[in-house]
Amino acid sequence: MAVFSFNKTAPKVVFPKSKPHHTPSTVVVPFTARDGENLALYEWPLDDWANEMGRIRRPPRAVVLMVHGLGEHAGRYAPVARRLLEWGFEVRAYDQRGHGRSGGARGVLPDDTALLEDLAEMVDDMRLHCRRLRPAGSASQPEPQPLPLILLGHSLGGLVVSRFVALNMRPVDGLVMSSPALDPGLNALQKLLLAVMPRLAPNLCVSNGLDPYALSHDDLVVQKYLADRRVHNKISSRLGEFIAVGGPATVAAAARWSTPTLLMYAGADRLVNPAGSRAFAEAAASSSAVAPGTVTSKCFEGFYHEIFNEVDAAQVFDTLKDWLDARF
Structure with a gap:
């Protein structure tokens, strides 16, 4: 989920133990x-979830397409999908190329825009999927309204969806x-290497420097x-x-x-620099060109990088639910 290891000493925070939950059935299909x-597409159909849980089947409020982080895969987001299903959303995700079940050399891109173009194709397919899910029209409104589409991205996925x-x-x-x-926290040597190596050896791979123990408490x-x-x-x-170019461009x-x-971002993140998220939030809040309420930001102090996987993640899900309820 991380991009580069951002070495910053954070105070130790003690959280209560997490509790297990029912994991929804996942359908993985080739795309x-x-x-x-070949990209692996993950589906968590709302109707299937309702059947599993013995609930009344209802039309989805909206559809959510999730994009995972560096080095991981969409299967790790089943707990997030479960919450979204509980709240009435249809959910999809996919393994980015070079990750998980998808094809491609691990961590390698064929060109600079590959991840963005992959997301565009997933969005197009999701729109077609939405047409099949939307509720039927009525006498007063014979043409049914299209279902809203929401992108949710974490870490590298957060950069991909925001650049998109x-x-x-x-x-x-x-x-x-x-x-x-939005700010991988590169040191001077890393910046120098990234200014040179993509031209000389774009497919040269190294370790991403991720410290797994900085993912979650x-x-x-x-x-x-x-x-x-x-x-x-x-x-x-490449x-x-x-990442190095896209983060600052998104903040701009x-x-x-x-x-x-x-x-939403982690105040004690050591895998990406939380200063990038703060800069984005401040730039949006201070701009007269951005309507009030367009960008809502929340820093979870003391949290590590994977805020949805923290042992006190309930407040993260509460923040997400409140935001979704207010808009969809």
């Missing part, structure tokens, strides 16, 4: 990208960023991550450049932001 690469919105690649109705990689989360065969620690110079675009956005 062929424009270049023929900043570049206006497709219209979306809402954006949620979780510990986005919950030791079970850390141990599962370490044992997960679909997790890797690779990052290519992917590193995408915050002063012109128009998409309803919830930005």
Whole structure:
């Protein structure tokens, strides 16, 4: 989930033990990208969830497309999907190329815009899926309203979804960023290498420098991550450049932001620099071009990088639910 290791000493915070929850059934289907690469698409149908839980089937309030972080995979987001299903949302996610069940060399990009173009194809497919899910029209409104589409991205995924919105690649109705990689906290040597290596050896891979013990205060989360065969620690110079350039570019675009956005980040994050999220929030709040309430930001002090996997994640989910309830 991390991008680069941002070494910052944080005070130790003691949280209560986390509790297990029912995990929804996951459907994984192949998705062929424009270049023929196979991407793994994860689906958590709301109807299936209702049947599993013995609940009344209702039309979804909106659909949420989740984008995971560096080195991990979408399967780790089943707990987030469970909450969204409970709240009445249809949920999808996918393994980014070079990750999880998807094809491609681990941590490698074929070109600078590959992750953004993959997301565009997923959004297009999701829009088609939404047409099949939307409730039927009525006598007064024969044409049914399209379901809102919300993007939710964590870490690298948070950067991908925010760049996607900043570049206006497709219209979306809402954006949620979780510990986005808006400032990877590069040192001088890393900056020098990223200024040179993408031109000389764009596919050269090194370790991403992630410290698994900085993911969460919950030791079970850390141990599962370490044992997960679909997790890797690779990052290519081209992917590193995408992160290093894309983060500041997204912060620069915050002063012109128009998409309803919830930005949540960890105050004790040692894997990406939380200063990037603070800068984005401050730029949006201080700009006369950004309507009040467009960007809602929340820093969870003392939390590590994976805020949805922290042992006190209830307040994160409460923040997300309140924001969704107010808009969808």
